[in-house]
Amino acid sequence: MRFNKLDLNLLVALDALLTELNISRAAEKTNLSQSAMSNALARLREYFDDELLIQVGRRMQPTQRAEVLRDAVNDVLRRIEGSISAKPAFVPGESNREFRISVSDFSLSVLIPRVIARAHAQGPRIRFALIPQVQDPTRALDRAEVDLLVLPQEFCTPDHPAEEVFRERHVCVVWRGSALAEGELTLERYMNAGHVVMVPPGTNSSSVEAWMANKLGFARRVEVTSFSFASCVELVKGTDRIATVHGRLARKLAPLLPVVLKESPLPLAQMHQMMQWHRYRTNDPGIEWLRQIILESAREMEEDMG
Incomplete structure (x- = not known):
């Protein structure tokens, strides 16, 4: 043609x-x-x-x-x-479709296992490719290289529809043997300490926690950077450093490590974790089904927390 x-x-x-x-x-x-x-x-x-x-x-x-x-x-x-x-209907039990989801290791740890299990119960042959968020994940969405992004609201693109999945607070993690484990973690103690910070791979990348801290006008002394949120919890071990991470992730890992959780002295706003899909896939029955699975999994996660 x-x-x-x-x-x-x-x-x-x-x-x-x-x-x-x-x-x-x-x-x-x-x-x-x-x-x-x-x-x-x-x-x-x-x-x-x-x-x-x-x-x-x-x-x-x-x-x-x-x-x-x-x-x-x-x-x-x-x-x-x-x-x-797009097909007129999506029947999970008859599908072997692969869904490509771009996620951080935070979402990969606390939310996605529930998504995979719930999806498997309805469609055992449905496959998932979980894509790390490097460079600009919204670019991959623009080019339809992924079906769905799960990321903070601040990093969503205005070019595609999005929906809130859940909200998250940040907490501080310190080594149990550190002086910081004793007493209140004041803003002064927080700012005087060294910090472990997650920085996503890619040019000009920043974690949402670092983005919010910078927005508040605080300049921390960053002594260790990592490409993984989960690793930050362990990297404070044996040091007097602080990692400021997602509350759900910290509570999941803390029982396995010699660490103590502290309230953050920074007035960090709640993080709005979103899912975003391509505007041309809004009426895709498979994407609609996946979005519902994610929302149901998030509600289950909230209920399990009490």
Whole structure:
């Protein structure tokens, strides 16, 4: 099929090329041979009268024209994909669909096991791919590389619908043998201590706890950074440092470690944990089912806490 003399099959190749920035990987992604993908790139260059991808050292970089095309082409393909892949009904017991969910290790620890168990009870052949949140997870949602994000409200994108799953408070964790374990953890003691902080992998990343602390105007002395919330609880062991982490995660891990939980002296607001999905998947029956499973799992989690 052609539109304005452009073979529309080339849009799929263009999307893969602008995503992978590599002819071999783009060919593999679209199940084409490398020579067929090279031919597709040549035809695209001819049509747009632009190189689209240029070799810079050992890597390929998009031209300015390609940057303009990237999101527009992806948006068109996702809209089409969302329309043709949606089925009139989703029957969990008959499905072997794979859902790709982008989550932090916090959600992976406290919420997702309940989601997996509840989903398995309804659809034992349904599969899950749990994707770590690195770089910009909302970018993966834009490109429909994941079906669902679970992340704090502050990091949601305004381009797609979202719904609150649960709310969370932060607490402080200190080693049981530390002087900080004794008495009240005042703001002065908190600020004078060294801190263990989770920083997600990727450029310019920040944890929601660090984001809220910075918003309040506090500059802590960060002495250890980790890529995992759960590890922060253990990394205070044998030190006089503090980790400020999610309350549910801290309460789950504290009985297994020589640590003490303290109320945070920082006036941190509750974290609103959200789920977000692509706007073209709102009426996807499978996504609707998964969202309901997540909400039911969150309610169960709240009930178990009393």
